[in-house]
Amino acid sequence: MENLIALLVAAPLLGAAVLLCGGRRLDRAGHWLGTLLAAASFVVAVVLFTDMLGKGAEDRALHQKLFSWIPVEGFQADVAFQLDQLSMTFVLLITGVGTLIHIYSIGYMEHDERRRRFFGYLNLFLAAMLILVIADNYLLLYVGWEGVGLASYLLIGFWQHKPSAATAAKKAFLVNRVGDMGLSIAIMLMFTTFGTFAYGPVLEATGETSEGKLTAIGLMLLLAACGKSAQVPLQSWLGDAMEGPTPVSALIHAATMVTAGVYLIVRSGAIFNAAPDAQMVVVVVGAVTLIFGAIVGCAKDDIKKALAGSTMSQIGYMILAAGLGPIGYVFAIMHLVTHGFFKAGLFLGAGSVMHGMNDEVDMRKYGGLRKYMPVTFVTFGLGYLAIIGFPGLSGFFSKDKIIEAAFAKGGTEGWILGSVALLGAAITAFYMTRVMLMTFFGEERWRRTATPSPDAPDVEPAAETRGEHAEPHPHESPKSMTIPMIVLAFGSVFAGGFFSIGDRFLHWLEPVTGHDHGDAPIGASTVTAATMVALVIGVAIAWAMYGRKPVPVAAPRGSLLTRAARRDLLQDDFNHVVLVRGGEHLTRSLVYVDHTLVDGVVNGTAASMGGLSGRLRKLQNGYARSYAVSMFGGTAVLIAATLLMRAV
């Protein structure tokens, strides 16, 4: 069985290699090959999963060492895989959702001449993501970590001819690099502290070192998680990442890659458990992002960017849960999985809508689409219900647990966190209802001629480059696109219930992450009731604002908060002014300094030497008599020296 683990990675990796190096010959069959290999990986995952189910809870972890990677004195890095329940969960999610999105992409990317390459990148992503989750040490995790970053970079910038896409891709990679810096420092700290960076030895030895060290490691890991999972303050790239094709947004920027940060924190649970300060920071980051993402999601008119804000917010939930320690680990992962289903479904739905609307992304130019694309409407609607936590659907179970766990943290913190989580639930209900109403209900605004809206400049260029200005003819998407949506809708509806009933998911993961019930100050039912109230309030406000009144095509000016939220709460502007502009000035002045000062000192030395030589050269006037004087003077000096020497 162990030997199958490598196969998980090998299949998509092979696909990537063949598709990217294969050349035009594979253009016609490339997408099938890519999908097939993704599916093969999924099959292997299922085989491994069934095998794992057949074993006792403690014997489930599999381990496979392939070869010694970097053998240097005192530093052993192996290419070795570890497949335990946590990894298995991710592997199933990644390969499962991944395969579905491959299928979806066959239809979605049908008219793109570079479809083969797209599938190559997707396969590359799958391989990297799988390495990330099944690595048995942090260094190999780092490989996967950067690998998904690369795949994300390539896929966001897939339409490279658009400057906005290229810029967004670059931005995503750079922001992620800041996070990666944290991860590499964390690994270095582990190496100097524990002498290794394999999960087993590190996580077992947390008791043998100081809390300060562990806090440092924890914070650095958090920095990494912030980068990858788009948490404040490194969240700015996710919105821009929507420049990528929609399947990419669904797979990478909703279901899998962005949740890697949660995986990292849960995986390093032992470190965080022993470093309460670091945990505190994790919780704060999660809570802040939860609200931040939600607010941004409320203000965006671009359907994908609204969903991106939502993703940020939902991952905030997961990070919050992960920061709660053993109380929340399992629920963080559970929400991660259910979120994977419904958010992927939502994105695919959004992609389907765009597909039918000439790639228009501005929701103000949608409206009343439910008649034209019924399958999309139903699947999107189910995803919507799941995400706002409609009772009985996936989101209800997983989010409810997190809110409960937040209260269960205890003390003032518990109350604050719980309230924040409840507030987040309300806002979620609001913005998702807004999306739903603006897209599928109300007046068919797309029939009106499009007028450019000056207040939303970030929307306009995208619309211009993507689609023609012809009036759209909304239509349902082909089967290859709707089937994955239907499958994901199933997941959105039933996964939560399946996991929660009988605490199946808890028992599955508990051996790896551990679990603690905490001491909830209020009962579970109270929390559920409060959540329901929040939900109803959110939906009601959204209905009042967007359901009853017609939605203007041109975005209104809006309040100060709205305008700020449209610009990602100005955080991006801050980055731009401080980091980009500041960096430009810094580098420009450094170039100047290098040229004038560093080079100048040397050139100045050379020039003064030249000047001195010029003076000396004048002595060489070519007149024999001058030379004779020098000789004569020299002789005199020599004689004087001799006499002096003798006198002395």
Next chain:
Amino acid sequence: MSFPLLTATAALPAIGAVATAAVPAARRTAAKWLGLAFSLGTLVLAGIALARFEPGGDRFQLTESHAWIKDFGVRYELGVDGIGLALMALTALLIPFVILAGWHDADPLETNSSRWRPTQGFFALILMVEAMVILSFEATDVFLFYILFEAMLIPMYFLIGGFGDRAHSGSDENAAAQRSYAAVKFLLYNLVGGLIMLAAVIGLYVVAGSFSLSEIAEARANGSLSMATGTERWLFLGFFFAFAVKAPLWPLHTWLPNAMGEATSPVAVLITAVVDKVGTFAMLRFCLQLFPEASKWATPVILVLALISIVYGALLAVGQRDIKRLIAYASISHFGFIILGIFAMTSQGQSGATLYMVNHGISTAALMLVAGFLITRRGSRLISDYGGVQKVAPVLAGTFLIGGLATLSLPGLAPFVSEFLVLVGAFAAYPAAGIVATTGIVLAAIYVLVLYQRTMTGPVKAEVQGMADLKARELVVVVPLIALLLFLGVYPKPLTEIVNPAVQHTMSDVQKKDPQPEVEAAK
């Protein structure tokens, strides 16, 4: 007496240089093939040397020793340890690619036939450089090394000054002036360094009475040689200065961007990937081995300079408008990493630094050569003159991206292994240094991706329209380099195996032990 393999490895390209130069002017193509054949022959010999080397054996292997100048105790002594062997192999490996990439760089200019370009000379000079560099990696006699260290400036000077990049802005005269400025700057910087080193070499002879590395080491071991602290420091500084110029270390770096910018890209590769490595190699070989105490004494200052190099080089790379100068500043940043690894004086740092030398050679060669192909097509070195190349020449763009990703040390490609080892090694000994150096990886991402974005993506510029994708010859150059980057990124063990023992020797020379992990130390 066994076959003098090391001498042969250096002699073959030297013979090749003479043979290539002797080809009649009309038979230009024959000269190219001849040069390529000799470089490949050298590669074969280097391969044999790799095969004959036993990682667990003596420190210096395949040794040769002959008296040379008896009066001064100068000997012709050769021998390689893992470090020298790895770099020798790198040199032998890169030269065929350099020759292939520069296949047309020295052709006569069609437009202006009055300007004669000695094609034969170009390839002969490249082979000459190869011979000298290889021999300098093999020399275990300080004097012999010094002579080679200086002598390789001569062919390099002519390569930089005589065969400039045809892509330049402004008039031909202006470009020629720039080129000769760059060549003279290169020569002067390195000459000044070399002369200071000469003083130190003489000083060493006065103090130690020998030029032989092994004799000095032996004398030091059995206590018959003990240098006064002050003397050792001065000698160390003399050696180090020369190597720091060559490497180059901030603030002695300004010759590199000029030289790399003005030279043709194969020559730029020769400078940064091959010749500059002699500087960092010599720090490991001579500075640490001959002056261990002084090396430790100077470590704090050198580490600070290395860190400045890393950050400063990267920041300047971000600010460049010229593709080749950008790569040059990136190299300065990378040399900072190498020096950081050497002077961190931990096993990981030094192994990392050695791997770094090899990997940086390959990755820069890949990036620079592809950049050269790009520049040749468009005839401009300015980043702003490009845009949308990806659309018209996807393979070129793809290989350029891979070269760039190697430069920013993406895991899975060879430079990551070495960079991470250097960082870990530096962090273990000096945590602050490790953290500052880590910012280098973010900055590297900035300059690489900005370069890629501005040249390759976006709308296709009119001048770029119709640009041809990579040709077969160019693919032959790039693909093996990329394959090697991938291979060494995934499986660097063959390299670490030969490097590790040498690093352990160096560590025992400086009498340093790796810092113990906190947890194990507690036990």
Next chain:
Amino acid sequence: MTGLAAAASQTSTGEAVQFWVLGTVAVIGALSTVLMKKAVHSALSLAGTMIILAVFYLANGAYFLGIVQIVVYTGAIMMLFLFVVMLVGVTAADSLKETIKGQRWLAAGCGLGFGVLLIAGIGNASLKSFNGLGTANTVHGGNVEGLASLIFTKYVFAFEITGALLITATVGAMVLTHRERTERAKTQREMSEERVRSNHLPPLPAPGVYARHNAVDIAGLLPDGTPSELTVMNTLRKRGQMRDVSQESLAGLKALEQRSGERLGRDTEEEEVAK
């Protein structure tokens, strides 16, 4: 000369008188060698100094050298100098104005310092007594025989080499001054034909104007009063030693006319009125 080897510290008074008188003259001669404007004068001063030195040689018991000094040095070498001075130009007076900045001061400084040092060195040396040449000169039966026995025994090789040196120098001088003929020498016929063709069939005009200036280096005046270079010998022309007196003589003529006019009582005003 007593012929004894006994060391003495004083010479005879006669020699002392001779030294002080002739020494003064020698120094004056040396100084005028350096300071005279004309090379001929310098040469003559030098010859004088050399003759005085010859006397000193004799006084010091170096009879052979003294004679050689007069015969060979003053007689032959100095004459060689005079020949060259003649070749190069006797009248080419050397301007004593210094052209190299600071050269004179440097030279003076160096000379002074050097002289002081030399004299100090000699003064420092303990040379209170001397042996005299009595014994040395008599051993071989005289000064010349003594020198001969040394030259042909101890210094024979050096002597032979000086011989070689002289030969080489002679050959060298010939080579240096020899001008290679690059074309065939013209025959008399060719020269005459050339002469006919050059429109100068009659002899060239003679140099000199008026009776006062008939020297060969003065150009003859053309009717309009300008000098004609043709009248002066080629060699002098090339050396730049051609003297131009046309203006001078015209001015002189005018003065003469004026003076004679005054004497004859001619009135200048009258002249003006006439004009």
Next chain:
Amino acid sequence: MNPVNYLYLAALLFTIGAAGVLIRRNAIVVFMCVELMLNACNLAFVTFSRMHGNLDGQIIAFFTMVVAAAEVVVGLAIIVSLFRSRHSASVDDASLMKL
């Protein structure tokens, strides 16, 4: 009087000769000054010969004369050929080494 005075005289003449070499520009005069220096040396040699009661000094003086003769021959030949080509006997005009 002590014969040392001859030495003082020789030193004086030598210095005057040297100064002449430095000051004069006419190559012939320069040569004459060189001759003056040589003669001063000869005087010193002859004086030494007397002081030490030894003929070797005179021999050296003799050789000096021979060498001086050879030197004059070659030197004057050079001056003549220089004069022929440049129409000048000034040593300053032969300053091709300048820059």
